[in-house]
Amino acid sequence: MASPGPDRVASGSPIPAKRYTKGDRTKERIVDAAAELFSKSGYLAVSLRDIAAAAKLTHAGTLHHFPGGKDELLMRVLERRDQVDADVLFDEHFDAWDHLGQLVRIIERNARTPGLVALYAKLSNEASDPDHPAHTYFRRRYEILRDHFAGILGELADGRFDPGAAAQHLLALLDGLQTQWLLAPDVIDMRARLMDFLALLGIDTSRWEPTSG
Template identity: 40%
Template sequence: MAGTRAKRGEYAKTAERRHQILSAATEVFATLGFHKGSLRDVSERTGLTQAGILHHFPGKSDLLNGVLVWRDEQSRERFDEGLSAGGLRTLRTVVDLIQYNQTTPHLVELYTTIAAEATSTDHPAHEYFQRRYAWAVRTLREALEQAAAAGQVAPGLDCARAARLTVAVMDGLNIQWLLDRTSVDVADDVRQHIQSLLTVEL
């Protein structure tokens, strides 16, 4: 029993330490980007040595991947069921997710900063964002197609194009919001945009 308790204590300590590192790395990458942000910056925010950080994440690319996966896990815990439901429910869940994101501006800033950097093919997050954008467009397209089959979208709507434009609207509004958080409501503006595609109330 004593050995089991000790192991659980070590697991908890390790999980807490990883969370501490990921939180600090999120701040560093969101503020400085991947290339300018350093393990030293993360070390200064955590009080850990760089060797201590490397014990949990073998390199800076691994740390960035850990941050992005951590961000996705937080979203999945809250919204996966709705996003996979299809049709209007998925579209409503997209708005709910954006509204939640506005409560975590550091994560929105991280995503916006790294996504811009990752357009370079040699960036360690390039493939991650390719997959991420493909998933976002596909999810919206399928939801709109299901709504179209139910007669809930504007006649003749090109669902694939509408999905791409909706992702572009979300990204653009996020940038505007990060620059001026008092006059931009991303969730409400995206809701109005999606509503303009529909013939029923979202």
């Protein structure tokens, strides 16, 4: 869900929007470079010097902005993506149908952003190693998503299926589809296969007919 605009104080007066400094813009450039390199090569194959070169900075200059080095940058890349998805996935005002509709829209967006899909596919696989800096992040992320989708599907199950098991199947389906789609984007239709899965659960998918354009 998009932000409604500038925050306002109780009096109704707008709070001035944050002004980005040169340092802020440099940090964004570094994070952009890290995201692109991580998506192409994975976290393990990329060095901080690689990121610095891609951002057109020195190694020391990059460390100045991110003293935690590559680990800190990895978490910044992941957190930035999560800020976008959290707004559309976890809005407490949505009912189960709305939440599934938001999932459909995220799948549509992912089909337009292969770099981000590749980033998550590579990092989630690497992070299965307990020593990986994103291991705890991905473990917790899957816990949250399983609980979230189990709750949503539970509202629509009507006793036809186990919501917890269906949530695990759903996440496995999405992960597997993303990998197949990265390998053969002209063959794999992630949205259509998600619709097939929901239909197998007995969920009416007619409300999410593809939009034109």
